[in-house]
Amino acid sequence: MNQVDWENQPASSEWVRQNFVVGDLLGSGTFGNVYQVECRKKRNQLYALKELSRGSLPKFIAMELKVLHKFGGQANVMSIHAAYREKDRVFIVMDYFPHLPLKDVITYLSIKEVLDYMKNLFIALEYLHRNNIVHRDIKPANFLFNRAERRYALIDFGLSHEFHKKDPRKNVPQQQRRVRISVQPQSNRVSMMQSPRGRKSPNENTTPGPSTVLQRQFVKRLNTFDDFRLVSSGPPAAKISRLAGNECDCLDEAQVCVVCENRPNKHINKAGTPGFRAPEILLRFDEQSPKLDIWSAGVTMLSLLLKRHPVFRPADDVEALAQIAQITGIDILAEMLIARDGLNAIKNSNHELLKSSMIPCDICPTLVSGNQTGYCICKKSEPHSISTLAPDMQLCVYLVQQCLQPDPIRRFSASMLLDMIRSEGY
Template sequence: MLVHEDDVKRGDSTEVETDELEESMGPLEESGGTVSEGDGEMDDLVADDIARFEASFKNITQRYRLINRIGEGTFSTVYKAEDLLYDHYQNDWDLEANKENRDSDSSAVKQSLVRQQKPRYVAIKKIYVTSSPLRILNELELLHDLRSSPNVCPLITAFRHQDQVIAILPYFQHKDFRDYYRDFSMDEIRDYLRNLFSAVKSVHDADIIHRDIKPTNFLYSPSQRHGVLVDFGLAEREGTDYHHCQCCYEQEERARKVQSSVYARKLDAARTSNVPLPKPSYPKDDQRPSRRANRAGTRGFRAPEVLLKCTAQSCLIDIWSCGIILLTFLSKRFPFFHSADDIDAFIELSCIFGKQKMKQVAFLHGQILQTNIPSMTETGHSWEKIILWCTGRNKKSAEGPGEGLSEDEKEAINFMRACLNLHPGNRISAEECLEHPYLNRTESGSTTVAA
C-alpha cells in the first residue's frame, strides 16, 4: 500500500500576526500528495473511499474503473484508474502510445488488438468540494494553457458533478524520489534537472508561477529519463496580487530608503544621544496591519522572499525551489530543510548563509533582521563546505575550499549557487539555467551546441 498522506496543514504560521485567517482561506496551504506507483493490496479504508467516490460521482464507473488511491494532498486525492473508453477518443496526450504507433510496424488491426489487451491507465484527481470554483478554475485553466509543454503533465479532460470536480490526467510511471536521490550519478542528476528546468521554463514562459516545485510534484522516471511537473493547485499567473516592494528599487535608491527609515533614525538618535539601543520589543496588542503576501508553497522549498512576505514575487521563486532539489541531490539529504514553519525556515537558511547576507536580504524587502542566535555565524558556510560535511567527506585538515569535491560537483555547486541566490533579482532564470554550461553538457563532458 503506497499511500502517502502528506501532512495537511492550513496556514502554518506561528508568527504574531492576524493574517492567519485569510491565509487559511487563501491558497496558502502546503500542498502535497505523492503519486506512487504500484497497485498492491488495497486498504479497507481506501476501498471504502473509492466506493463512496464512485457512488457519489454520477456515471464515473462507465468511463473509469478505479484501481487505487495513489496520493492525497491538501486539496485533492489522486486515484489510479483504468480508462475504459480510451479507444473512443483522440489521445494525443499519450506519448507512450504515440511512440508505440511510430515504432510499430504492425498493422492497425493488430495495434487495436494490442490495445484491447493492454489496459490504459489514467490518474483521476478528485479536487475536494471545499475548494472554491475559482481555485479549481484557476488550476484547470493554467493546465489547459500549458497543454503543449513537454514536461508538464497535460490535462486530458475534467468533469463536474454538482460540487465535485475531477481532473483526468495521464498516469505517469515514475519512481519515488527517495528511492533514487542518493544513488544518482552526476549525469543522472543532470538529466533530471534538464527535465525539471525545461518544465519550469515552459511554465515561466507562460508567465505562470508554479509555487510548489518539490520532488513530490515532479514525477520522474529514471529509466525513461523523463519527468513531468504536476499539481498546479497553487500556481498563479505572475503579477497576481502584485504590490510594490522595496526590492523593486535600484540598489542606491533602496540604500537611501533604508538610511532614511524609522529604524535608521532610531539608531542615529541613540547614537547621537549616546544611549544604548534598548532590547528589541514589539507591541503586545499590535494594531498595525500585518504584511500580507502569498506564501503558498511547501516548507523547506520556499524562497527567502516568500518567507519575508515580499509582495512582488516572481517566477524566480520556482528557481529557488529547483535549487533546493539540487541541494538535496548533492548533499544526499532529503529533506534538506526541516522548516517546521517560516521562522525556522529563515533560521535554517541563516545557518548556511550567515547573518550578514540574511540582514541584507531583509533590507532588500524593507525589513530589519535582529537576532542573537549564537549558532548563527556572521558569514555562514560555503556550499562546498556544507556538501562535504553532509556527505561525510570533510577532513580536519582540509587543504582549501572545495578540496575533495569532483569537478562535476564543483560545477553543480556553482549552478546551484546561481539558483539559490538570496536576491531574486540576481537569481538565474529558467532559460538561463538551460543554457548554463552545467546543464548544457553531454555525458562525455563536452559542451553541446545549443540547438
C-alpha cells in the same frame, strides 16, 4: 465497505463508472487522490484520474485546470485529457505516468542523472515563467521521473498563480508615498518634501542604496539636534512625528519595539511546502516573482545531492530563516533586508534568532538533516571544498549556489540555469 467509504471512492461517480475501471491508488496529497484507471472504450489504455479534495477552494481548482489545459503536454508539463464536475466533485483525467518512487529518486540518482533531472525541471519552469505562471510548490514529489524512458512530468498546479510585475508608482496610498529628505547646509535646515505620484523630485536619488538607510536613520535622530528645524511641505504633523522616531524605536534595527509588536500581521501569499519556501515569502515581501520557484528548485537539487529529504525541517518561518542563514550566511540575508527594506517587514518575527543560531564551521557537515558525510558548504571553506570536487559535481554546486541566492534579484532565472547546464554538454 460502508456507505461513507463507498461515497469517497471515485467508482461511486456514475461518470467514472461509465468510462473507466478504477485501479490502484497512485498517490494522495493536500489537493486530492490520484488513481490508475483503464478506459472502458479502449482496453489497456491507462490514465491517471485525479479526484480533487471536496474542500478545495474554487480558485485552486480553476487555476489547476487552467494551467493544465493551456500549458499541459509541453515542456515536461503533465498532459490533461478531460475534466468533469459532478455535484461537489471534480475529476481530472491525465496521462498515466509510471515513475520512480520518491524514496528512490532521493536515494539512487547518480550525479549525471541529477543534472538531467534539474535540466528538465528548468525546461518546465522556463516555459511556465515565460508565460507568467509561477508554480509555487516545486519539490521532488511534484516532478515525476520515469527512469526507464528518461521522461519527466511536472504536476500539481493548485497553488499556481499568474505573475504580472507591478508598477511601484501605481496604487500607492497617500500616506505611504516616499518621503525625500534633504539637508540645507546654509541655513542648517532639514526639509521633508513628499514626492508626487509618478514624478521624481529634483535631486532625488533614483537608485536605492545606503543613502536611503542613512536618511531614515538621520530622520530618526532629528529630535537630538536642537539646531535643526523641520520644514514640511507635504506630510501631516503626525507623520513627521512618526518619522522623527517619537513612536517606533526600532526602524532598521535588529530589535522589535513595543509599537511594532502591536502592529497587525502583514498578509501575503505564503502558499508552498515548508522547507521549500523562498526567503521573500518568509520575509513577506509584496512582490513574489517566478524566482521563488528557482529557490525551491535549488532546495530540490540540494536534497538530491545530499540524499536527504527534506533538507530543511522548520517548525515555523523564523526557524526556516535560521536554517537558511546557516547555509547562506547571515551577511547576505542582512544585505538583502537592508536593500529591500525587509527588516522592517518582519517586525512580527524575532529575527535576532538569525544571529544566535549561527553554528561553527567545524560541524557544518552535520547541519543538513544529520548529513554526517557531506561536504562543508559554509562560506569560510567554500572555495577549498569546491576545488576538491569532480567537474560535474562542481557544476552541481554552482547551480545550487545560483538557485539559493537569498535575494531574488541576484538569483538566476530558469533560462540562465538551463543555458549553464547545456553549455557543459548536458
